[in-house]
Amino acid sequence: MFHSSTVRRSTALLAVILFLLSLSCFAGESPRNIILLIGDGMGIGAITAARCAGPGPDGKLAMDTMPVVGLAKTQSAKNLVTDSAAAATALATGVKTTNGSISVDPSGNRLRTILEAAEELGKSTGIVSTKFITDATPAAFVSHVAGRDQREDIAAQMIVSRADVILGGGRKDFVPKTDTGEGRVDDRDLLAEAAKIGFAIVNSRENMLASASDKLIGLFAPDIMQTQSPEPTIREMTLRAISSLCKNDKGFFLMSEGGKIDSCEHANNIAGCVKETLDFDEAVSSVLDFARKRGDTLVIVTADHETGGLAVLDADADNPKLKAGWLWGGHTGNMVPIFAEGPGSELFAGVHDNTEIPRLFAGLWGSKIGM
Ligand SMILES: [Zn+2]
Numbered sequence: 001m002f003h004s005s006t007v008r009r010s011t012a013l014l015a016v017i018l019f020l021l022s023l024s025c026f027a028g029e030s031p032r033n034i035i036l037l038i039g040d041g042m043g044i045g046a047i048t049a050a051r052c053a054g055p056g057p058d059g060k061l062a063m064d065t066m067p068v069v070g071l072a073k074t075q076s077a078k079n080l081v082t083d084s085a086a087a088a089t090a091l092a093t094g095v096k097t098t099n100g101s102i103s104v105d106p107s108g109n110r111l112r113t114i115l116e117a118a119e120e121l122g123k124s125t126g127i128v129s130t131k132f133i134t135d136a137t138p139a140a141f142v143s144h145v146a147g148r149d150q151r152e153d154i155a156a157q158m159i160v161s162r163a164d165v166i167l168g169g170g171r172k173d174f175v176p177k178t179d180t181g182e183g184r185v186d187d188r189d190l191l192a193e194a195a196k197i198g199f200a201i202v203n204s205r206e207n208m209l210a211s212a213s214d215k216l217i218g219l220f221a222p223d224i225m226q227t228q229s230p231e232p233t234i235r236e237m238t239l240r241a242i243s244s245l246c247k248n249d250k251g252f253f254l255m256s257e258g259g260k261i262d263s264c265e266h267a268n269n270i271a272g273c274v275k276e277t278l279d280f281d282e283a284v285s286s287v288l289d290f291a292r293k294r295g296d297t298l299v300i301v302t303a304d305h306e307t308g309g310l311a312v313l314d315a316d317a318d319n320p321k322l323k324a325g326w327l328w329g330g331h332t333g334n335m336v337p338i339f340a341e342g343p344g345s346e347l348f349a350g351v352h353d354n355t356e357i358p359r360l361f362a363g364l365w366g367s368k369i370g371m
Contacts (some may be wrong), residue, residue: 033246040260043334090358119163125164132224142157143158151350237280241256305336309328
């Protein structure tokens with residue numbers, strides 16, 4: 001027999017327990033650091049081709065070892081088939097925009113990015129790409145422009161974005177015009193301006209590895225990187241960024257892009273697509289090594305969209321030549337994979353809109369993006 005006050009007490013207790021349980025279910029475990037690795041154009045076909053040509057059809061890529069897997073829908077505000085600008089805006093701000101727009105909404109309003117939210121939390125931040133660093137994917141995390149071709153505007157916003165480490169190609173967007181005609185129309189020397197606000201500037205693999213500075217701009221090619229020696233690899237750039245960013249006790253956010261998977265796919269170049277995807281997976285492997293030793297880092301591997309409609313048709317273990325078919329030379333509207341590991345990773349299982357990815361990051365950090 002229950003006394004009515006006992007009933008009231010136990011009901012209240014149950015309510016408190018349910019509330020606490022709901023908090024822990026919805027909030028997830030909060031990671032100190034988030035590392036977002038984006039394979040530009042890296043659909044299931046590219047991953048399958050890289051696996052067949054690398055560890056073999058029965059082997060495992062590094063991304064295959066990540067325990068949580070989901071799928072992301074990639075359509076932009078007005079097109080089922082997105083471009084990298086709208087997709088990167090979705091992944092950076094959690095908001096759909098029109099193709100070509102960089103972290104502004106379809107009306108041109110500026111959208112707050114997850115990297116900017118990380119900075120406001122006192123975290124360190126970085127961007128890495130194997131293309132030019134002013135390309136759509138890295139640009140969307142640190143700049144806001146109506147058109148992705150405004151590379152000089154993106155570069156100018158990038159150096160004052162408070163990102164601590166910026167590594168990739170695209171030096172010509174940062175320097176005055178040279179004798180060969182490459183360089184900024186306005187003749188500003190952004191690298192000199194960046195040096196004045198505390199950045200170390202490097203332009204070779206050796207100088208990148210030798211620099212002790214934790215505010216670092218490394219531009220290793222005038223435009224798109226060649227992704228071959230003597231340039232640093234995506235793994236080396238990503239690890240170099242982490243080595244500086246991880247000194248911050250408040251944590252960090254890093255976006256690292258394998259940008260040339262997409263370029264090779266636009267040319268229906270299977271050997272290049274495989275090489276770039278395997279290079280990207282080496283970076284994934286090293287990031288997982290870092291994260292697994294610490295336990296405080298959420299690692300997400302995904303793509304902005306699929307490119308080429310690549311299908312693997314045959315891969316003979318005795319004959320390393322892959323047979324592959326391409327649908328065409330543009331992007332597709334197919335879903336792309338999400339691989340997740342670390343605190344909060346369970347939130348990424350299932351089918352998501354690409355805009356949910358950074359919104360889940362912001363939720364884990366108790367911050368807001370997109371406004
Ligand atoms: Zn593309």
